[in-house]
Amino acid sequence: MKNKQTDKLEFNRKDHWEQVYSEKESTEVSWYQQHPERSLDLIKATGRDVSAAIIDIGGGASKLADFILDTGYNNLTVLDISHAAIEHARFRLGDRAEKITWLEQDITEFTSDVTFDIWHDRAVFHFLTDADDQASYVRTMSRALKSGANVIIATFDLNGPEKCSGLDVVRYSPETMSDVLGEAFQLIETSTEKHITPSGASQNFVYCCFTRV
Ligand SMILES: C[S@@+](CC[C@H](N)C(=O)[O-])C[C@H]1O[C@@H](n2cnc3c(N)ncnc32)[C@H](O)[C@@H]1O
Secondary structure, eight states: OOOHHHHHHHOOHHHHHHHHHHHSOTTTSTTOOSSOHHHHHHHHHTOOOTTOOEEEETOTTOTHHHHHHHHTOOOEEEEESOHHHHHHHHHHHGGGGGGEEEEEOOGGGOOOSSOEEEEEEESSGGGOOSHHHHHHHHHHHHHHEEEEEEEEEEEEBTTSOSEETTEEOOOBOHHHHHHHHOTTEEEEEEEEEEEEOTTSOEEEEEEEEEEEO
16 A cells, blocks of 8 residues: 555656646646636735735746736736746747746745735645645745735635546635634635636636735
């Protein structure tokens, strides 16, 4: 029988995501959104001005970056474990890619030299099924945010899929998300969304907005 350590050694997270983005067009992946409206609305609803330091965790090839720039925000960082995903996004954005700070990093190993006003994560945290990885993420997020910063995390909800991209996920309610983030994060607002994948499947998401206390 395999133990957790063996499983960890066999699964290489970076290789997995590089393969995903090298085999599929960015518009074909199940999480693709032509217009990431909810995320954008929640970012705008923070009321922060265009100089707000925003980080999109696991932004991948998402078009959210394009819309954030279109809105006028001028201090955006996109972090993703996958080089291929970042290259997709950079190619699409052309010269505008230079306005963004790109970080090719595993969020569980990330340490930031700067602090952010807005932390956005759609469909990344729920891939962390290991309690140590979840704790690393929360520790990193706590350190990388200014006091009073806004956090927007979207995951599959309790009725959402059990897997994505062939990987197990943890599904959340606002309460369980709040529990895992701990006391440093105060839950402000939640909403649900049915995401329709490019192949027509329906996936239930929950968006949880917190303030870094
Ligand atoms: C399901 S996709 C979501 C992409 C994007 N947030 C969106 O909503 O379209 C998950 C993304 O997270 C990235 N990712 C997965 N695990 C990661 C980790 N530990 N650190 C950083 N990025 C990660 C993947 O490369 C991929 O781009």
